[in-house]
Amino acid sequence: MSTNSNIAQDDTAVAQEVRELILKKYPAKVARKRAKQIIVNQIEDNDQAPEIMANTRTIPGILTMRGCAYAGCKGVVLGPTRDILQITHGPIGCGFYSWLTRRNQTRPKTADGTNFMPYAMSTDMQEEEIIFGGEKKLKKAIEEAISLFHPKAIGIFSTCPVGLIGDDVHAVAREMEEKYPEVNIFGFSCEGYKGVSQSAGHHIANNKVFSKVVGQIEQHVEGEYRFNILGEYNIGGDAFEIERIIERCGMTLHSTFSGNSEYEEFASAHTVDLNVVMCHRSINYMADMMEKRYGIPWFKISFIGAEATAKSLRKIAAYFGAPELMEKVEKVIAEEIYHVEAVRQEVKARCEGKTAMLFVGGSRAHHYQDLFTEIGMKTVSAGYEFAHRDDYEGRKVIPNIVVDADTRNIEELTVEADPTRYRPRKTAGELQQLEQREHMGFNEYLGMMAEMKSGDLIIDDLNHHEAEVLMEKYKPDIFCAGIKEKYVIQKGGVPLKQLHSYDYSGPYAGFRGAINFYREIDRMVNSNVFRFIKAPWQKNPELSGSYAWNR
Amino acid sequence: MLLRHTPETLTDRSALTVNPAKTCQPVGAMYAALGIHNCLPHSHGSQGCCAYHRSALTRHYKDPVMATTSSFTEGASVFGGQANLVEAINNIFAIYGPDIVAVHTTCLSEVIGDDLGQIINKALADGKIPKGKRVIHTNTPSFKGSHVTGFANMTQSMVQYLSEHTGKGTGQINIIPGFVEPSDMAEIKRNLSMMGIKGVLFPDTSEVVNGPLDGRFHMYPKGGATVSQITSAGDSAFTVSLGRTASLSAAKLLDTKCGVPFTNLDLPIGISAMDAFVDCLRKTAGVSVPDSIMVERGQVVDVMTDMHQYFYGKKAALVGDPDQLVSLVQFLTDMDMKILYVVTGTPAGEKFEERIRSFTGDDTVIKYGAGADMFYFHQLVKSGKPDLIFGNTYAKYIARDEDIPLIRIGFPIYDRVGHQYFPVVGYRGAMRLMEKILNAVMDRQDRDAPEESFELVM
Structure with a gap:
């Protein structure tokens, strides 16, 4: 038996023990459900991952990391775009909490360019509107917003x-649009109780942006090798770094959904020749719908990690297929990697062999493992906060996912080819050739589990009790999650x-982002500060001698 | 400019709130519940509310904020949240083992009309609440009042559910401290002990959300008023409640329910309000004010007089919560500063305005409740510039755009530490506020002074 499989066996035994320990504390009903969401990874030769239960209801009373559909819709997908004025219809809280807290950076094209992101707007519903309906106040709020x-x-x-x-925000939107035809007005039914997590909100946001915004404008900025990035939200300036690299490569990033974005970029996004998907969970709907209606192919990429960035750039260049582009991309990668490599080697020497855990989001728990790997750190356990089975096991399981009541409540748009604007960017033969030669992975996402080791512990919708057991048993060197978990x-x-917020630092995407991340992790796992937890007298409590006064 | 679309000219707005100067009730209720020892706050609604409130409080305190949720789905929203809450209560006691669960509602469960008292009784009848454990609740509809109201409601519910009058002599008084920082609550307790007064202070978040890092996570930190302390509040000789908006309702209820008389005072921020607090304690407890407190007070007067030239005539604009604003305004006017604008999103009422006017006179612009948001506040600031802005972290966007120094006070403060550990109440707190104001004013003078009049000694 090889050493590798020995290690895997040991890891599996540890993971199974931890799993049992976690489940032991739960009431029977809770334990039955959680048992299906806590899985010891076992990767077969065909990259087949074991089945995990995901995207199901959070158990009431459990200290969960999850948020709601409103947060997924307003906060995640629409939040990062600067010139769509966003009005929260409801009592004040939701608008308040989603006010600038996600750190989406933005850079208007001119010093006086439109930027509504520092503004939180709300109808601040009062009891009167709850009783008599809030549509009147919403209409008034829209009029006031337009005039201001x-x-x-x-x-x-x-x-x-x-x-x-029973307020009909869509009817209000239609009515106000008739009154103000120069303004595109649309509503999102992203009530917090929809679905089981933020994920429902992503889908709701995708549907409306696709049906009400994409395809509204036919003009577009000219440029070579035009594509969109879907599912990049410009936390801590990630989008700026990605834009820098793509510009260096001589390609044209038409629009990003939705980091550092503008309305007109969304509205003309259907004119590009390719969509690449960063965060599969939050925006795969958009990629699919744009392909069906406009004929734009898509594949998954990641700009998190220097290797992943290089690989993604090569894939995009290969898709466009121009030799001069591929050459340029190689040159850029070589130059950028040179700088990355110096820091990587230095940091790796101090971080090698340390362990990490990642419980966050619907993509980040996967993507960030690459950065840890680059500095020699091992991920021992990971899971998503709001992902679906396909994000764990790969898109091939989508046909087998049972659609439950909570998912059925989220509208699934029926999308057909646009009669005039559907234009296949490549012939079927070309696509097939690209797939065979370059392994593009059109319409594919392999998921997180296939890229993790056998014996790693995968936990969906991790909660507080489980985090405590993980900490105690694995004693990781670093834990990745969000603000609610941070100080715990x-x-x-x-x-x-x-x-989520990068601790108010970043960017971590692209090549410079990788350097930032290596240095940040080095700071954290090799920090000086945690050694002060024990006072000298706690480390060495025995008393020797005394300075008692001579009485 | 960050707030580049904010015009100076005021226009009528009756429906659109822009950049609120308040948030919703449940976050205040959650914070108050953290001030009970061994308590797990529980949010009855969608899980997003709980996530938002925990995030907001965590960003503000940089400490764990533990709370659970009923995790409503569409089904619960249609059929009512009883099943979710009963299941939650069962899971909470089984997994997290608190002594007490403090439930607050959300706009969702309020609109559905869930009867929390009845659901808790059902959980009790079903044996979901272990013997000796408590579940209390308060109603916190987000479409009424503000986060301060939510804090007041949870504090009032503590009295409603827990305080009992048994006739037993306790030799203690009650202090209801209001929506203040853990550092402020600790400072009030320190003053009581300096005066030799036995007091019950609730809620008490000191050493809950400003705990030490000792290498172990404590689900229930050392701090917090115990259930038995809050129970015994019904037998206290007297209640001093601090702040009308956050504390008055609980004090009144203690009076009507348990016959404990009360005095409501302003939050003891600044010299006059602290003087009133100390004087009230002295009289009701029948103690004399110790020298140690007189020294702290004298030091405040010393700095006020020594540095008077830097305070005198400085124009201030304040946005925040009503109880803090009343005391702050009094303190600033005590130092001969001029108050231009006072804004709070909380519907604080006419008494709030009257109280502020009693310090400032008629020239100050005061706005509260509907339409009183930070967008409006910013427009005021543009129309006549103050020398200083007092407000929470969100005011920094205005401060930067208008190039005016900001004194951070209130909730939330997401971008600085200090409020967790150093009080603004008491004479010590007055000293800290003066230091903050002086640093802001003098740093600005240093930055802007022509070279020839750059001062070494100030």
């Missing part, structure tokens, strides 16, 4: 009570890296 801010587009975001009291973990003397 003159936006091109307005999005209305529904909070929990809106659905219950750090009180135990282990640093936590926030992978």
Whole structure:
């Protein structure tokens, strides 16, 4: 038996023990459900991962990391775009909490360019509107917003009570659009109780942006090798770094959904020749729908990690197929990697062999493993907060996913080829050839589990109790999650890296981002500060001698 | 400019709130519940509310904020949240083992009309609440009041559910501290102990959300008022409640339910309000004010007089929560500063305005409740520039655009530490506020002074 399989066996035994320990504490009903969401990874030769239960209801009373559909729709997908004026329809809280807290950076093209992101707008529903309906106030709010801010587009975001009291935000949007035809107005039924997590909100956002925004404008900025990045939200300036690299390569990034973006870029996004998908979970719907309606192929890429960035650039260049582009891309990669490599080697020497855990989001828990690998760190356990089975096991399982009541409540758009604008970017033969020669992976995502080791512990929708057991049993060198988990973990003397907000640092995408991340992890796992937890007298408590006063 | 679309000219707005100067009730209720020892706050609604409130409080305190949720789905929203709450209660006691669960509602469960008292009784009848454990609740509809109201409601519910009058002599008084920082609560306790007064302070978040890092996570930190302390509040001789908006309702209820008389005072921020607090304690407890407190007070007067030239005539604009604003305004006017604008999104009422006017006179622009948001506040600031802005972290966008120094006070403060550990109440707190104000004013003078009049000694 090879050493590798020995290690895998040991890891499996540990993971199984931890799993049992976690489940032991639960009431029977909770344990039965969690048992299906806590899986010891076992990768067969054909990359087949074991089945995991995901995208199911959070158990009431469990200290969960998850948020709601409103957060996924308004906060995640629409939040990063700067010139769609966003009105939260509901009581004040939801609008308040989603006000600038996600760190989406943006850079208007001119010093006085439109930027509504520092503004939180809400109808601040009062009891009167709850009783008599809030549509009148919403209409008034839209009119006031138009007269104050003159936006091109307005999005209305529904909070929990809106659905219950029966306000029709879509009817209001239509009525106001008739009154103000120069403004594109649309509503999102993203009440917080929809679905089981933020994920429902992503889908709701995709549907509306696709049906009300994409395809509205036919003009576009000219350029060579035009494509969109879907599912990149410009946390901490990630999009700026990606834009820099793509510009260096001589390609044209038409629009990003939705980091550092503008309305007109979305509206003309259907004119490009390729969509690449960063965060599969939050935006795969958009990629699929744009392919069906406009004929734009898509594949998965990742700009998290220097290797992944290089690989993604090569894939995009190969897709366009121009020899001068491929040459340029190789040159850029070589130059950038040179700088990355110096730092990587230096940091790796200090981080090699240390362990990490990642429990976050719907893509980040997967993507960031690459960065840890690059500095010699091992991921021992990981899971998503709101992903689906396909993000764990790969898209091949989609036909087998049972659609439950919570998912059925989210609208699934029927999309057909646009009669005039559907234009296949490549022939079937070309696509097949690219697939065979370059392994592009059109319409594919292999998922996180296939890229993790056998014996790693995979946990969907991790909760507090489980995190405590993981900390105790694995004693990782670093834990990656979000703000709610940060200080819980750090009180135990282990640093936590926030992978939603990056702890107010970044960027971590692309080549310069990789350098930032290596240095940041080096700072955290080799920090000086945690050694002060024990006072000298706690480390060495015995008393020797005394300075008692001579009485 | 960050807020480049904010015009100076005021226009009528009756429906659109822009950049709110308040948030919703549940976050205040969650914070108050953290001030009970061994308590797990529980949010009855969609899980997004709980996630948002925990995130907001965590960013503000940089400490764990533990709370659970009923995790409503569409089904629960249609059929009611009883099944979710009963299941949650069962899971919470089985997995997290608190002494007490403090449930607050959300706009969702309020609109559905869930009767929390009845659901808790059902959980009790079903044996889901272990013997000796408690579940309490408060109603916190987000479409009424603000985060301060939510704090007040949870504090009032503590009295409603827990405080009992048994007639037993306790030799103690109650302090209801209001929506202040853990550092402020600790400072109030320190003053009580300096005066030799036995007090019950609730809620008490000190050493809950500003705990030490000792290498172990404590689900239930050392701090917090215990259930038995809150129970005994019904037998206290007297209640001093601090702040009308956050504390008055609980004090009133203690009076009507348990017959404990009360005085409501302003939050003891600044010299006059602290003087009133100390004087009230002295009289009701029948103790004399110790020298140690007189020294702290004298030091405040010393700095006020020594540095008067830097305070005098400085124009201030304040945005925040009503109880803090009342005391701050009084303190600033005590130092001969001029108050231009006072804005709070909380519907604080006419008494709030009257109280502020009693310090400032008629020239100050005061706005509260509907339409009182930070967009409006910014427009005021543009129309006549103050020398200083007092507000939470969101005010930094205005401060940067208008190039005016910001004194961070209130909730939330996401971008600095200090509020967790150093009080603004008490004479020590007055000293800290003066230091902050002086640093801001003098740094600005240093930055802007022509070279020839750059001062070494100030």
